[in-house]
Amino acid sequence: MADFFYADRLFNGLEREEPAAGMLLVSAPGMDSRKFVRTVVLLLEHSVRSSLGVVLNRRSDVAVHNALPQWLECVAEPQALYIGGPVSPRSAVGLGVTRPGVAIEDHAVLTRLANRLVQVDLRAEPAEVAPLLTGMRLFGGYAQWEPGQLDDEIERGDWFVVPALPSDVIAPAAADLWGDVMRRQAMPLPLYATFPADLEDN
Template sequence: MRPGTLLISQPFLNDPNFERSVVLLCRDEPDDGTFGLVLNRATTLTLGDVLDLPPRMAAAAVLPLFVGGPVEPNTLHWLHRRPDLLGATDLGQEVYWGGDFEVLLGFLSTGAVAAADVRLFAGYSGWSAGQLAGEMQGQSWIRHPASAGKVFTLASDAFWRDILREKGGRFKVLANYPVDPRLN
Protein backbone atom coordinates (compact mmCIF):
# COMPACT_ATOMS: atom_id res chain seq x y z
CA MET A 1 0.00 0.00 0.00
CA ARG A 2 1.12 3.51 -0.65
CA PRO A 3 2.21 5.92 2.07
CA GLY A 4 -0.59 8.38 2.81
CA THR A 5 -3.24 5.65 2.81
CA LEU A 6 -5.57 5.55 5.79
CA LEU A 7 -6.50 2.24 7.37
CA ILE A 8 -9.83 2.34 9.16
CA SER A 9 -10.45 -0.47 11.62
CA GLN A 10 -13.59 -2.51 11.13
CA PRO A 11 -16.04 -1.85 13.99
CA PHE A 12 -15.83 -5.47 15.12
CA LEU A 13 -12.00 -5.62 15.19
CA ASN A 14 -11.22 -7.42 18.43
CA ASP A 15 -7.96 -5.67 19.33
CA PRO A 16 -8.02 -2.94 21.99
CA ASN A 17 -4.95 -1.30 20.43
CA PHE A 18 -6.86 -0.61 17.24
CA GLU A 19 -10.53 -0.51 18.23
CA ARG A 20 -12.18 2.24 16.16
CA SER A 21 -8.83 3.55 15.05
CA VAL A 22 -7.58 5.25 11.92
CA VAL A 23 -3.96 4.55 10.99
CA LEU A 24 -1.95 6.63 8.54
CA LEU A 25 0.53 4.48 6.63
CA CYS A 26 3.95 6.10 6.51
CA ARG A 27 5.98 3.24 5.04
CA ASP A 28 5.15 -0.12 3.48
CA GLU A 29 8.13 -2.20 2.33
CA PRO A 30 7.56 -5.77 1.11
CA ASP A 31 10.69 -7.09 2.86
CA ASP A 32 10.66 -4.89 5.97
CA GLY A 33 6.97 -4.55 6.83
CA THR A 34 4.70 -1.61 7.44
CA PHE A 35 4.93 1.46 9.70
CA GLY A 36 1.96 3.66 10.56
CA LEU A 37 0.57 6.05 13.15
CA VAL A 38 -2.83 5.87 14.83
CA LEU A 39 -4.37 9.29 14.31
CA ASN A 40 -7.23 9.26 16.79
CA ARG A 41 -5.82 8.15 20.15
CA ALA A 42 -5.29 11.33 22.15
CA THR A 43 -3.53 11.34 25.50
CA THR A 44 -3.62 13.87 28.31
CA LEU A 45 0.11 14.50 27.87
CA THR A 46 1.89 17.32 26.07
CA LEU A 47 5.39 17.42 24.64
CA GLY A 48 6.49 19.41 27.68
CA ASP A 49 5.38 16.53 29.91
CA VAL A 50 7.80 14.11 28.24
CA LEU A 51 10.70 16.35 27.17
CA ASP A 52 12.57 18.96 29.17
CA LEU A 53 12.29 21.96 26.87
CA PRO A 54 13.77 25.44 27.41
CA PRO A 55 11.34 28.36 27.95
CA ARG A 56 11.88 29.58 24.36
CA MET A 57 10.17 26.36 23.21
CA ALA A 58 6.89 27.16 24.99
CA ALA A 59 4.91 26.84 21.74
CA ALA A 60 6.18 23.28 21.29
CA ALA A 61 5.80 22.31 24.96
CA VAL A 62 2.00 22.58 24.83
CA LEU A 63 1.56 20.36 21.77
CA PRO A 64 -0.59 17.33 22.62
CA LEU A 65 0.72 13.79 22.31
CA PHE A 66 -1.20 11.01 20.60
CA VAL A 67 -0.66 7.28 20.89
CA GLY A 68 0.77 6.28 17.52
CA GLY A 69 0.41 2.60 18.31
CA PRO A 70 1.47 -0.13 20.70
CA VAL A 71 5.02 -0.59 19.36
CA GLU A 72 7.89 1.14 21.20
CA PRO A 73 5.70 3.56 23.18
CA ASN A 74 8.81 5.39 24.43
CA THR A 75 9.63 6.71 20.93
CA LEU A 76 8.45 10.01 19.47
CA HIS A 77 7.19 10.46 15.89
CA TRP A 78 5.75 13.50 14.14
CA LEU A 79 3.67 14.60 11.19
CA HIS A 80 3.80 18.13 9.84
CA ARG A 81 3.23 20.38 6.83
CA ARG A 82 6.84 21.56 6.19
CA PRO A 83 8.15 20.22 2.86
CA ASP A 84 11.55 21.78 3.53
CA LEU A 85 12.20 19.93 6.81
CA LEU A 86 15.39 17.97 6.14
CA GLY A 87 14.85 14.20 6.18
CA ALA A 88 11.05 14.33 6.08
CA THR A 89 9.08 11.81 4.02
CA ASP A 90 6.33 13.15 1.75
CA LEU A 91 3.08 11.25 2.42
CA GLY A 92 1.08 13.28 -0.07
CA GLN A 93 -1.47 16.05 0.28
CA GLU A 94 1.03 18.36 1.99
CA VAL A 95 1.66 15.97 4.90
CA TYR A 96 5.19 14.96 5.89
CA TRP A 97 6.49 12.39 8.35
CA GLY A 98 9.62 12.82 10.42
CA GLY A 99 12.60 14.95 9.59
CA ASP A 100 14.97 16.95 11.76
CA PHE A 101 13.15 17.35 15.09
CA GLU A 102 15.42 20.14 16.37
CA VAL A 103 14.66 22.19 13.26
CA LEU A 104 10.94 21.52 13.69
CA LEU A 105 11.16 22.77 17.29
CA GLY A 106 12.91 25.89 16.03
CA PHE A 107 10.18 26.47 13.46
CA LEU A 108 7.57 26.15 16.19
CA SER A 109 9.37 28.57 18.51
CA THR A 110 9.62 31.25 15.79
CA GLY A 111 6.10 30.73 14.49
CA ALA A 112 7.34 29.43 11.11
CA VAL A 113 5.16 26.38 11.79
CA ALA A 114 1.75 26.68 13.44
CA ALA A 115 0.95 24.26 16.24
CA ALA A 116 -2.12 23.18 14.24
CA ASP A 117 0.23 21.89 11.52
CA VAL A 118 2.09 19.41 13.74
CA ARG A 119 0.98 16.12 15.31
CA LEU A 120 3.17 14.25 17.80
CA PHE A 121 2.90 10.54 18.55
CA ALA A 122 4.32 8.27 21.23
CA GLY A 123 4.90 4.82 19.75
CA TYR A 124 3.82 3.51 16.39
CA SER A 125 1.88 0.78 14.65
CA GLY A 126 3.95 -1.86 12.95
CA TRP A 127 3.38 -5.00 10.93
CA SER A 128 6.00 -7.53 9.87
CA ALA A 129 6.42 -8.37 6.18
CA GLY A 130 3.14 -9.82 4.91
CA GLN A 131 1.25 -9.35 8.18
CA LEU A 132 -0.83 -6.37 7.09
CA ALA A 133 -1.69 -8.08 3.78
CA GLY A 134 -3.08 -10.98 5.80
CA GLU A 135 -5.13 -8.62 7.96
CA MET A 136 -6.48 -6.93 4.83
CA GLN A 137 -7.56 -10.32 3.46
CA GLY A 138 -9.19 -11.03 6.82
CA GLN A 139 -11.10 -7.78 6.42
CA SER A 140 -9.78 -6.21 9.62
CA TRP A 141 -9.18 -2.90 7.86
CA ILE A 142 -10.90 -0.62 5.37
CA ARG A 143 -8.50 1.11 3.02
CA HIS A 144 -8.92 4.82 2.24
CA PRO A 145 -6.19 5.71 -0.32
CA ALA A 146 -4.50 9.08 -0.72
CA SER A 147 -6.04 10.60 2.38
CA ALA A 148 -3.07 11.94 4.35
CA GLY A 149 -4.54 15.45 4.26
CA LYS A 150 -7.27 14.34 6.67
CA VAL A 151 -4.67 14.33 9.47
CA PHE A 152 -5.09 18.05 10.02
CA THR A 153 -8.76 18.47 9.11
CA LEU A 154 -10.75 16.03 11.26
CA ALA A 155 -11.13 16.14 15.04
CA SER A 156 -9.38 13.16 16.63
CA ASP A 157 -12.31 12.11 18.84
CA ALA A 158 -14.68 11.78 15.84
CA PHE A 159 -12.11 10.81 13.20
CA TRP A 160 -13.13 7.13 12.84
CA ARG A 161 -16.83 7.88 12.47
CA ASP A 162 -16.32 10.92 10.22
CA ILE A 163 -14.00 9.14 7.79
CA LEU A 164 -16.45 6.23 7.43
CA ARG A 165 -19.32 8.64 6.79
CA GLU A 166 -17.22 10.43 4.20
CA LYS A 167 -16.58 7.15 2.36
CA GLY A 168 -20.36 6.81 2.02
CA GLY A 169 -22.35 3.76 0.95
CA ARG A 170 -22.12 0.74 3.24
CA PHE A 171 -19.35 2.45 5.21
CA LYS A 172 -21.76 5.15 6.33
CA VAL A 173 -23.78 2.44 8.09
CA LEU A 174 -20.64 1.08 9.82
CA ALA A 175 -20.01 4.54 11.29
CA ASN A 176 -23.03 3.99 13.54
CA TYR A 177 -22.16 0.43 14.54
CA PRO A 178 -22.34 0.19 18.34
CA VAL A 179 -19.19 -0.44 20.38
CA ASP A 180 -20.86 -3.46 21.95
CA PRO A 181 -23.80 -4.70 19.82
CA ARG A 182 -24.89 -7.02 22.64
CA LEU A 183 -26.07 -3.93 24.54
CA ASN A 184 -28.57 -2.93 21.83
Protein backbone atom coordinates in the same frame (compact mmCIF):
# COMPACT_ATOMS: atom_id res chain seq x y z
CA MET B 1 -17.71 -12.18 15.26
CA ALA B 2 -15.97 -9.93 12.71
CA ASP B 3 -16.02 -12.65 10.03
CA PHE B 4 -19.77 -13.14 10.45
CA PHE B 5 -20.60 -9.46 10.06
CA TYR B 6 -18.13 -8.15 7.55
CA ALA B 7 -15.48 -10.15 5.74
CA ASP B 8 -17.47 -11.81 2.94
CA ARG B 9 -20.51 -9.58 2.62
CA LEU B 10 -18.94 -6.14 2.90
CA PHE B 11 -15.30 -6.34 1.85
CA ASN B 12 -15.71 -8.42 -1.27
CA GLY B 13 -18.19 -5.88 -2.60
CA LEU B 14 -15.90 -2.88 -2.20
CA GLU B 15 -13.45 -1.38 -4.63
CA ARG B 16 -10.19 -1.66 -2.73
CA GLU B 17 -7.30 0.78 -2.47
CA GLU B 18 -3.73 -0.48 -2.22
CA PRO B 19 -1.86 0.16 1.05
CA ALA B 20 1.00 2.65 0.73
CA ALA B 21 2.68 5.37 2.75
CA GLY B 22 0.23 8.22 3.25
CA MET B 23 -2.88 6.02 3.13
CA LEU B 24 -5.20 5.36 6.06
CA LEU B 25 -6.07 2.02 7.58
CA VAL B 26 -9.54 2.19 9.13
CA SER B 27 -10.35 -0.71 11.43
CA ALA B 28 -13.38 -2.73 10.41
CA PRO B 29 -16.49 -2.64 12.58
CA GLY B 30 -16.33 -5.50 15.04
CA MET B 31 -12.57 -6.03 14.71
CA ASP B 32 -11.43 -8.70 17.17
CA SER B 33 -8.20 -6.95 18.23
CA ARG B 34 -8.97 -4.72 21.21
CA LYS B 35 -5.80 -2.73 20.50
CA PHE B 36 -7.21 -1.44 17.23
CA VAL B 37 -10.99 -1.17 17.75
CA ARG B 38 -12.27 2.01 16.02
CA THR B 39 -8.76 3.15 15.16
CA VAL B 40 -7.53 5.14 12.19
CA VAL B 41 -3.91 4.38 11.31
CA LEU B 42 -1.77 6.49 8.98
CA LEU B 43 0.71 4.32 7.10
CA LEU B 44 4.27 5.66 7.16
CA GLU B 45 5.79 2.74 5.28
CA HIS B 46 4.56 -0.34 3.43
CA SER B 47 7.04 -2.64 1.75
CA VAL B 48 8.01 -6.29 1.42
CA ARG B 49 10.16 -5.83 4.54
CA SER B 50 7.57 -4.41 6.94
CA SER B 51 4.75 -1.96 7.42
CA LEU B 52 4.70 0.92 9.90
CA GLY B 53 1.90 3.22 10.90
CA VAL B 54 0.67 5.57 13.58
CA VAL B 55 -2.74 5.45 15.27
CA LEU B 56 -4.21 8.94 14.85
CA ASN B 57 -7.14 8.85 17.27
CA ARG B 58 -5.85 7.65 20.63
CA ARG B 59 -5.09 10.65 22.83
CA SER B 60 -3.15 10.12 26.05
CA ASP B 61 -3.35 12.06 29.31
CA VAL B 62 0.25 13.26 28.87
CA ALA B 63 0.65 16.91 27.93
CA VAL B 64 3.19 17.81 25.27
CA HIS B 65 4.42 20.45 27.71
CA ASN B 66 5.56 17.65 30.03
CA ALA B 67 6.87 15.24 27.40
CA LEU B 68 8.46 17.32 24.61
CA PRO B 69 8.10 20.97 25.66
CA GLN B 70 10.37 22.26 22.89
CA TRP B 71 7.70 21.31 20.32
CA LEU B 72 4.77 22.92 22.12
CA GLU B 73 4.53 25.95 19.81
CA CYS B 74 4.16 23.66 16.77
CA VAL B 75 1.51 21.31 18.15
CA ALA B 76 -2.18 21.82 17.39
CA GLU B 77 -4.87 21.75 20.07
CA PRO B 78 -5.35 19.63 22.06
CA GLN B 79 -1.67 19.78 22.98
CA ALA B 80 -1.46 16.22 24.26
CA LEU B 81 0.75 13.29 23.31
CA TYR B 82 -1.15 10.71 21.26
CA ILE B 83 -0.65 6.95 21.53
CA GLY B 84 0.71 5.99 18.13
CA GLY B 85 0.79 2.25 18.75
CA PRO B 86 2.04 -0.55 20.96
CA VAL B 87 5.61 -0.68 19.60
CA SER B 88 8.34 1.45 21.27
CA PRO B 89 5.92 3.62 23.25
CA ARG B 90 8.79 5.82 24.50
CA SER B 91 9.82 6.79 20.97
CA ALA B 92 8.19 9.82 19.38
CA VAL B 93 6.82 10.35 15.87
CA GLY B 94 5.94 13.79 14.55
CA LEU B 95 3.32 14.37 11.85
CA GLY B 96 2.43 17.75 10.45
CA VAL B 97 0.40 19.66 7.88
CA THR B 98 2.37 22.11 5.79
CA ARG B 99 1.30 25.65 5.05
CA PRO B 100 -0.04 26.28 1.54
CA GLY B 101 2.79 26.89 -0.88
CA VAL B 102 5.51 25.13 1.12
CA ALA B 103 7.73 23.08 -1.21
CA ILE B 104 8.18 19.95 0.89
CA GLU B 105 11.07 18.69 -1.22
CA ASP B 106 13.08 21.80 -0.32
CA HIS B 107 13.10 20.93 3.39
CA ALA B 108 15.11 17.92 4.51
CA VAL B 109 13.33 17.90 7.88
CA LEU B 110 10.04 17.00 6.16
CA THR B 111 9.06 13.73 4.44
CA ARG B 112 5.97 13.86 2.22
CA LEU B 113 3.25 11.32 3.01
CA ALA B 114 0.18 12.68 1.20
CA ASN B 115 -0.80 16.10 -0.14
CA ARG B 116 0.37 18.55 2.56
CA LEU B 117 0.79 15.76 5.11
CA VAL B 118 4.36 15.15 6.26
CA GLN B 119 6.47 13.31 8.78
CA VAL B 120 8.65 15.71 10.75
CA ASP B 121 12.25 14.92 11.70
CA LEU B 122 12.19 15.50 15.45
CA ARG B 123 15.97 15.97 15.45
CA ALA B 124 15.34 19.33 13.78
CA GLU B 125 15.06 22.62 15.61
CA PRO B 126 11.40 23.46 16.29
CA ALA B 127 12.09 27.06 15.27
CA GLU B 128 13.08 25.77 11.81
CA VAL B 129 9.93 23.66 11.46
CA ALA B 130 7.29 26.00 12.92
CA PRO B 131 7.08 28.42 9.95
CA LEU B 132 6.48 25.47 7.60
CA LEU B 133 3.44 24.00 9.36
CA THR B 134 -0.14 24.92 10.10
CA GLY B 135 -0.28 22.22 12.76
CA MET B 136 1.44 19.14 14.12
CA ARG B 137 0.83 16.10 16.33
CA LEU B 138 3.26 14.09 18.42
CA PHE B 139 2.75 10.36 18.87
CA GLY B 140 4.33 7.99 21.35
CA GLY B 141 5.02 4.62 19.74
CA TYR B 142 3.79 3.14 16.48
CA ALA B 143 2.16 0.07 14.96
CA GLN B 144 4.24 -2.44 13.01
CA TRP B 145 3.45 -5.48 10.89
CA GLU B 146 5.77 -8.28 9.79
CA PRO B 147 6.27 -8.98 6.06
CA GLY B 148 2.96 -9.98 4.53
CA GLN B 149 1.02 -9.60 7.79
CA LEU B 150 -0.81 -6.40 6.91
CA ASP B 151 -1.76 -7.67 3.45
CA ASP B 152 -3.22 -10.78 5.08
CA GLU B 153 -5.22 -8.68 7.56
CA ILE B 154 -6.58 -6.49 4.75
CA GLU B 155 -7.54 -9.55 2.72
CA ARG B 156 -9.28 -11.02 5.78
CA GLY B 157 -11.33 -7.85 6.11
CA ASP B 158 -9.79 -6.32 9.24
CA TRP B 159 -8.97 -2.97 7.59
CA PHE B 160 -10.31 -0.58 4.99
CA VAL B 161 -7.58 1.24 3.02
CA VAL B 162 -8.62 4.81 2.16
CA PRO B 163 -6.92 8.12 1.24
CA ALA B 164 -5.86 10.46 4.03
CA LEU B 165 -6.70 14.14 4.37
CA PRO B 166 -4.29 16.54 6.10
CA SER B 167 -7.03 17.42 8.58
CA ASP B 168 -7.11 13.81 9.81
CA VAL B 169 -3.81 14.34 11.66
CA ILE B 170 -4.84 17.50 13.49
CA ALA B 171 -8.52 16.74 14.07
CA PRO B 172 -9.99 18.62 17.07
CA ALA B 173 -10.50 16.93 20.41
CA ALA B 174 -14.26 16.51 19.98
CA ALA B 175 -13.99 14.84 16.58
CA ASP B 176 -14.93 11.21 16.07
CA LEU B 177 -12.20 10.58 13.49
CA TRP B 178 -13.16 6.95 12.85
CA GLY B 179 -16.77 7.89 12.18
CA ASP B 180 -15.82 10.95 10.13
CA VAL B 181 -13.49 8.94 7.87
CA MET B 182 -16.15 6.23 7.40
CA ARG B 183 -18.80 8.83 6.50
CA ARG B 184 -16.77 10.29 3.65
CA GLN B 185 -16.28 6.93 1.89
CA ALA B 186 -18.42 5.38 -0.81
CA MET B 187 -21.45 3.35 0.20
CA PRO B 188 -21.97 1.19 2.14
CA LEU B 189 -19.24 2.34 4.55
CA PRO B 190 -21.11 5.45 5.81
CA LEU B 191 -23.80 3.11 7.14
CA TYR B 192 -21.27 1.79 9.67
CA ALA B 193 -20.04 5.20 10.88
CA THR B 194 -21.95 4.99 14.17
CA PHE B 195 -21.08 1.36 14.86
CA PRO B 196 -20.19 1.11 18.59
CA ALA B 197 -16.82 -0.06 19.87
CA ASP B 198 -18.68 -2.64 21.96
CA LEU B 199 -21.80 -4.31 20.56
CA GLU B 200 -23.30 -4.33 24.06
CA ASP B 201 -23.42 -0.52 23.89
CA ASN B 202 -25.78 -0.66 20.93
